Amino acid sequence: MTTAEKPTLAKVPQEEAKQEVEREFTIKARSQREQIMRRFVRNKQAMGGLLLFAIILLVAWIGPLFYPFGFNELDGTARSVPPGSNGHILGTEGLGRDLLAQIMRGIQRSTLIILIAVALSLVVGMTVGLLAGYYGKWVDNVLMRLVDLILTLPTLVVLIVVASNFTQARTAIGIAIILGAFGWLDLSRILRSQILGLREREFIEAAHALGASDRRVMFKHLIPNMLGSIIVWATLAAATTILLEASLTYLGFGVANDTSLGKLVSDGVSAAQTRPWLFYFPGIMLLVIALCINLIGDGIRDAFDPSNKRVRA
Amino acid sequence: MFFFTIRRLISSVVVLLASSMLVFALAVASFDPLAPYRTRQPAPSPEFFASLRTQLHLDQPFFVRYFTWLGGVLTGDFGQSNGQTPVGPILMQRLGVTARMVVAAMILAVLLAIIVGVLTAVRQYKPEDYFFTFITYVLIALPTFWFAALLKEFVAIQFNQVVGKTVLYTVGEQSAGINLYGTSSEIFYDRLGHLVLPTISLAMLSFAAWSRFQRASMLDVLGSDYIRLARAKGLRRGNVLVRHGLRNALIPLTTIVALNVGLIMGGAVITETVFVWHGMGEYLLMSIQRSDLYPLLGWMMVAAFFIITFNLIADLLYAVLDPRIRLT
Numbered sequence: 001m002t003t004a005e006k007p008t009l010a011k012v013p014q015e016e017a018k019q020e021v022e023r024e025f026t027i028k029a030r031s032q033r034e035q036i037m038r039r040f041v042r043n044k045q046a047m048g049g050l051l052l053f054a055i056i057l058l059v060a061w062i063g064p065l066f067y068p069f070g071f072n073e074l075d076g077t078a079r080s081v082p083p084g085s086n087g088h089i090l091g092t093e094g095l096g097r098d099l100l101a102q103i104m105r106g107i108q109r110s111t112l113i114i115l116i117a118v119a120l121s122l123v124v125g126m127t128v129g130l131l132a133g134y135y136g137k138w139v140d141n142v143l144m145r146l147v148d149l150i151l152t153l154p155t156l157v158v159l160i161v162v163a164s165n166f167t168q169a170r171t172a173i174g175i176a177i178i179l180g181a182f183g184w185l186d187l188s189r190i191l192r193s194q195i196l197g198l199r200e201r202e203f204i205e206a207a208h209a210l211g212a213s214d215r216r217v218m219f220k221h222l223i224p225n226m227l228g229s230i231i232v233w234a235t236l237a238a239a240t241t242i243l244l245e246a247s248l249t250y251l252g253f254g255v256a257n258d259t260s261l262g263k264l265v266s267d268g269v270s271a272a273q274t275r276p277w278l279f280y281f282p283g284i285m286l287l288v289i290a291l292c293i294n295l296i297g298d299g300i301r302d303a304f305d306p307s308n309k310r311v312r313a
Numbered sequence: 314m315f316f317f318t319i320r321r322l323i324s325s326v327v328v329l330l331a332s333s334m335l336v337f338a339l340a341v342a343s344f345d346p347l348a349p350y351r352t353r354q355p356a357p358s359p360e361f362f363a364s365l366r367t368q369l370h371l372d373q374p375f376f377v378r379y380f381t382w383l384g385g386v387l388t389g390d391f392g393q394s395n396g397q398t399p400v401g402p403i404l405m406q407r408l409g410v411t412a413r414m415v416v417a418a419m420i421l422a423v424l425l426a427i428i429v430g431v432l433t434a435v436r437q438y439k440p441e442d443y444f445f446t447f448i449t450y451v452l453i454a455l456p457t458f459w460f461a462a463l464l465k466e467f468v469a470i471q472f473n474q475v476v477g478k479t480v481l482y483t484v485g486e487q488s489a490g491i492n493l494y495g496t497s498s499e500i501f502y503d504r505l506g507h508l509v510l511p512t513i514s515l516a517m518l519s520f521a522a523w524s525r526f527q528r529a530s531m532l533d534v535l536g537s538d539y540i541r542l543a544r545a546k547g548l549r550r551g552n553v554l555v556r557h558g559l560r561n562a563l564i565p566l567t568t569i570v571a572l573n574v575g576l577i578m579g580g581a582v583i584t585e586t587v588f589v590w591h592g593m594g595e596y597l598l599m600s601i602q603r604s605d606l607y608p609l610l611g612w613m614m615v616a617a618f619f620i621i622t623f624n625l626i627a628d629l630l631y632a633v634l635d636p637r638i639r640l641t
Contacts, residue, residue, distance in 0.1 A: 145331075152332040152617045156579030157597065158339070161609070164601050165343050239454065246456040247583055251598065265459055269587075272466040279466075283459045290454035 036228075039303040046299020053292035056285075060107035069098035071105035071259060083277050091277045093267070099277065102259055103285055110261040110289075113176040113245055114238045120180025122234060125187030130218055132188065133195025144192065147185050156247060158182060163253040170256035175248065179241055187233050194226050228304035235297030239290045246286060261286050317632055325625045329617060333386070336613040337379045346371070346395060346606045369606070382607075386614060392607030394600070400611045403596070408615060410486050411592035413508060415581050418515035423570060425520045430527025430566075431559060434535060445524070452521035457580055461514035461587040469510055482507040486590045507588075515584045519573055526569050531562040564634045571627030575620050 030038070040046060068087065069075065075096035078086040083099075085091070090099040132143040150158065163178050198204060198221075207217050223230075246262030248254035255263045264282035272279040346369055350357050366372045370381055385392055391400035429449070433442045452460075469481040482488070487504050495503065534540065535558055543553045578593075585594030593612065600608035 148328065149331055149335050151575070152328065152620050153336065153339075153613060154575040154579040154582075154616050154620070156576075156582060157613065157616065160582075160597075160601060161339060161343050243454075243456050247458060247579075250456070250458045251583065251586060262456070265456060269458060269462045272462055279462070283456070283463075286456060286459070287451065287454050291450060294450060294454055 036303045040299050043299040043302060045295045046302075049292040049295030049299070053289065053296065056107065056289060056292070057111065060104045060111070063104050064101060067098075067101055067104070069101045071097065071101040073097065073101070080275055082275070090281050091275070093271075093275075093278055099264075099281060102264055103261070103282055105259045106261040106264045106282065107285070107289070109172040109255075109259055110242055110245065113172050113179070113260060114241050116173060116176035117180035117183055117241045117245075118234050118237050120177065121183035121187060121237060122230070124181070125184030125233075126191060126223070126230070128184065128188035129191025130195065130222065133192040134199065134214070134218060134222065136199075140192070143188070147188055150182070151185055155182060155185075156244070159244070159248055160251060160253045163248060170254070171258040172255055172260050175245060175254050175260075179244060179248075183237060183241065187230075187237070190229055190233060191226060194229060195222055198222055198225055228301075232297055232301040232304065235293060235300055239293040239297065242286065242290055242293075261289070314632065318629060321625055321628050325621050329621050330383075332617040332621065333383055333614060334379065336610060336617060337382060338375075340606055340610050340613065341375065341378070344604045344606050344609065346604055348604045382610065386611075391611040391614075394608050395603055395605045400607045404593075404608070404611045404615060407591065407593050407596050410590060411581055411585065411594065413486070413504070414511050414515060414584065414590070414592070415577055417508060417512040418581075419519070419570070419577065421512060422516040422518075422520040422523060423566070425516070426523035426527050426566070427559075427563070429520075429524040431531050431554075431562070433524070434528045434531035434562075435554065437532065449521040449524055452517050453525075455517075457514065457518050457583045458587050460517060461511070461584055464510050464514050465587060480506055481509055483510060484589045486592065511584045511588045511590065514587070515577065515580050518580050519570075519577055522573075523566065523569060527562065527566055530565045531558065534558050534562040564631065567630045567634070568627050571623040574623040575616070578616050578619070 064071070075086070075088070075092060075098065077096070078088060078092050079096040080094050081088060081092050083089060083091040088098050088100070090103070092098055093102070128143050128147070132140040159178060159182060162182070163175070166174060166178070169175070169178075204217060204221055207221055212220070242261065245254055245260060246265050249256075249260065249262040250266035250269065254260075254266075261282060264278075265286050268278040268280075268282050347362060347365060350362070350365070370378045373381070382392060389401060391404060393399055394403075429445050433445045436442050465483040469483045472481055473479050482503075486507050487500065488507075491500055491503050535554075540553060540557055543557045544550070548557075581592070582594035582597060584590075585592050586598070589595075593615070596608060597612050599605070600612065
């Protein structure tokens with residue numbers, strides 16, 4: 001075992017330690033975080049997903065610096081050319097814009113959508129979940145009934161109706177805000193039910209007894225204890241967000257005056273027969289990204305909770 | 314069980330009423346039914362707007378409008394669209410079209426999910442498990458409309474070429490005008506041919522997630538003590554798997570299926586758009602484009618009704634399947 005540089009479990013006095021040299025293995029103390037990291041790193045699918053995702057992101061952000069075509073550059077001499085012609089690696093679309101450059105730009109914008117939408121959902125979902133779970137009583141009742149009510153409508157349809165109000169906000173950022181505004185519902189439910197369990201535990205009672213304020217209990221005790229579920233939720237929500245954005249855009253209520261992966265995929269659908277490269281490349285890219293994120297998310301969940309290898313519902 | 318049913322029924326009705334309020338608020342805040350007339354050239358006279366406002370109840374306060382509308386809905390009158398046609402009959406006719414797809418897709422998805430879920434659980438970490446796990450991961454990561462387009466543009470055309478005639482249709486829910494000349498069996502097969510691809514693409518969306526769920530719940534059950542006991546008593550493996558294992562492992566799936574009805578209705582909007590069905594989805598998108606208030610309200614009420622009903626059914630089924638629930 002290569003544990004020389006790490007401390008051993010018990011700090012035994014020198015003499016006793018000498019006696020223990022005979023032992024053929026050493027026990028190593030690992031913090032909770034180290035254990036989780038180790039379990040994640042050993043998960044081949046998750047690490048594969050992470051690696052692939054990192055490569056994709058790297059190419060999407062650094063690639064355009066070296067690529068001769070800009071994402072909005074119209075190449076009048078090469079409209080709708082198939083992959084490989086005139087130096088367009090993945091071909092061009094009807095206006096002569098390079099598909100690879102567009103995909104790279106699309107990934108950039110889609111990453112932005114994911115970040116904004118998930119961050120917004122996290123803030124709202126955590127606030128609602130904490131308030132409902134921690135204060136209970138009427139706060140809980142009001143907030144959770146509200147969540148129940150919103151969930152009696154198909155989420156996609158609510159998004160469409162809301163998005164139809166903001167015809168001028170059809171950019172990546174605008175759509176991200178709309179997606180984030182309705183993405184927190186399940187998170188708040190998950191956190192609330194976790195807090196209901198945590199609230200009764202001794203360490204929370206002890207914190208209260210020591211005079212900790214509500215805010216301190218929430219931020220120092222409750223949130224750190226739920227970090228696992230929050231991270232897992234955020235990862236899986238990232239995959240949902242990118243797919244939802246694509247669907248919204250396809251129906252005509254998503255990104256319009258901007259590039260995003262979803263926009264490219266939905267534009268490509270009408271060209272499936274005539275210019276298949278416009279159909280396949282963005283679609284497969286979206287699939288690969290969503291797949292990678294899901295693999296990472298499942299890996300994180302298994303790392304946090306190895307005893308209970310649940311699958312996503 | 315009787316009181317449990319009554320209690321759940323009453324609370325569902327209350328939720329439905331509250332939901333109707335939310336629907337109304339959302340729609341009224343989003344839509345200006347007069348919008349299409351405002352941009353008309355020449356501009357309609359102020360009297361025209363005034364009469365339209367009265368006709369659409371726009372001049373009344375929110376709650377008066379809400380209760381007028383709700384009263385109408387309760388008596389089966391869903392109001393009128395901008396084109397002055399009643400919403401109710403159109404909604405019902407389109408619901409019938411969409412229901413074909415949704416019901417078929419749900420049945421297909423549930424059956425496949427159970428089969429694949431049980432198979433992958435029983436053969437955990439075997440090649441079959443890895444194969445189906447891979448498939449489900451890919452399906453979960455696919456945009457619905459892209460997958461539907463893939464089926465439509467490639468599978469259907471190849472298949473029809475192999476068979477030599479059009480069996481799988483890619484546009485519409487039935488051939489145009491077939492009601493006029495077709496016999497009932499012709500209409501049936503025509504509709505079936507139109508139904509196959511949309512059903513598959515809609516079903517795959519839920520099937521993937523459900524089969525993962527079913528796999529987990531089956532694994533849970535298979536690891537439990539009563540399964541070991543049943544095997545130890547000498548019961549046959551197949552018998553144990555189905556009567557002791559599957560029966561219990563199906564309980565959690567009922568909840569998930571019910572909770573995902575909203576997801577399927579959203580998915581149906583997308584699938585209908587890809588396959589150009591004239592169903593609920595098209596009606597929804599049309600009414601939003603025209604800022605048509607009452608069709609949208611009707612649509613959302615129907616959706617809320619089905620989602621709440623499915624939740625109720627799941628609750629009741631759960632209580633039937635797992636008697637412990639009734640006590641709480």
